[in-house]
Amino acid sequence: MDVYGVVGNPINHSKSPKIHLLFGQQVNHDIYYQRISATDENFVGTIERFFTEGGKGLNITVPFKEKAFQLADSLSNNAQSCGSVNTLTFSEDGRIHGESTDGIGLSKDLENNQVSLENAEVLILGAGGATRGIVPTLFASSVGSIILCNRTMAKAELLQEEFLPYGEITCLASEQLSGRFDLIINATSASLSGEIPDMPDTIIPGSVCYDLAYTYGETPFQRWAKQNNSAKSLQGWGMLVEQAAESFYIWRGVRPKTEEIIQRLQAELEN
Numbered sequence: 001m002d003v004y005g006v007v008g009n010p011i012n013h014s015k016s017p018k019i020h021l022l023f024g025q026q027v028n029h030d031i032y033y034q035r036i037s038a039t040d041e042n043f044v045g046t047i048e049r050f051f052t053e054g055g056k057g058l059n060i061t062v063p064f065k066e067k068a069f070q071l072a073d074s075l076s077n078n079a080q081s082c083g084s085v086n087t088l089t090f091s092e093d094g095r096i097h098g099e100s101t102d103g104i105g106l107s108k109d110l111e112n113n114q115v116s117l118e119n120a121e122v123l124i125l126g127a128g129g130a131t132r133g134i135v136p137t138l139f140a141s142s143v144g145s146i147i148l149c150n151r152t153m154a155k156a157e158l159l160q161e162e163f164l165p166y167g168e169i170t171c172l173a174s175e176q177l178s179g180r181f182d183l184i185i186n187a188t189s190a191s192l193s194g195e196i197p198d199m200p201d202t203i204i205p206g207s208v209c210y211d212l213a214y215t216y217g218e219t220p221f222q223r224w225a226k227q228n229n230s231a232k233s234l235q236g237w238g239m240l241v242e243q244a245a246e247s248f249y250i251w252r253g254v255r256p257k258t259e260e261i262i263q264r265l266q267a268e269l270e271n
């Protein structure tokens with residue numbers, strides 16, 4: 001049986017084992033998928049041991065996506081642009097290949113929810129690993145513009161500079177935000193502590209709001225966006241399943257049907 005896993009810290013909450021198990025059942029692939037906790041000190045050794053013991057592929061989550069980028073022997077063009085990696089594959093030649101599937105996960109989930117990126121005016125809140133993972137895909141999807149707003153302005157400006165080869169990003173402080181956006185992406189981790197990133201509620205009416213965070217019920221940002229008359233208010237379950245499906249495809253050569261898995265997870269969450 002081929003063995004896969006997800007490495008992160010904390011990792012106990014990860015839904016990836018369940019999602020990949022459901023994918024395997026759906027396409028009749030007998031796989032084993034485990035959660036692996038690592039630390040900054042033992043991350044590289046953990047990855048190397050997993051692969052030398054016969055493991056086939058790993059997902060990488062917070063806080064190790066940039067370390068995985070450094071560790072990979074080869075990178076896809078997309079991973080190269082992102083500067084982070086969430087999928088490692090052990091090749092036949094013994095090399096570790098890195099890809100980032102977060103961007104495609106988001107764009108597929110937006111497509112599933114009839115949200116078009118073409119020419120869209122996009123506001124991204126947050127300038128961490130998740131933003132890094134989605135910006136190249138947004139540029140590749142021909143968005144009209146990207147405004148980046150982060151609590152720590154210097155971090156936003158760093159990303160602005162790094163992504164210059166792919167497109168132009170405008171950095172604004174929250175008090176400078178005005179008007180309306182086609183899409184507002186909450187890529188901060190504020191929801192994880194029950195908070196809403198600092199921003200004026202006047203920009204919400206008519207905008208599609210997407211919180212990358214996912215939870216049981218609504219996230220605080222999702223609830224707040226709804227209360228302020230957003231056009232749609234979505235959270236990251238769909239993205240989670242779609243990015244996992246892309247990893248599964250890289251490893252197994254078969255793309256699982258995601259709709260039934262998303263519905264099944266959502267039904268479980270509501271009960």
Ligand code: NDP
Nearest residue numbers: 126127128129130151152188189190197212213236239240
């Ligand atoms: P990081 O830790 O790399 O970055 C966190 C970002 O959030 C930083 O920009 C930080 O700002 C900002 N932030 C944190 N708390 C607050 C707050 N209270 N108010 C305003 N800004 C805040 O995290 P990631 O980028 O990896 O993850 C961000 C979110 O995306 C998480 O909720 C994660 O679960 C989700 N995610 C979802 C995925 C999915 O498949 N659905 C995939 C990947 C991520 P500062 O720079 O000032 O510290």
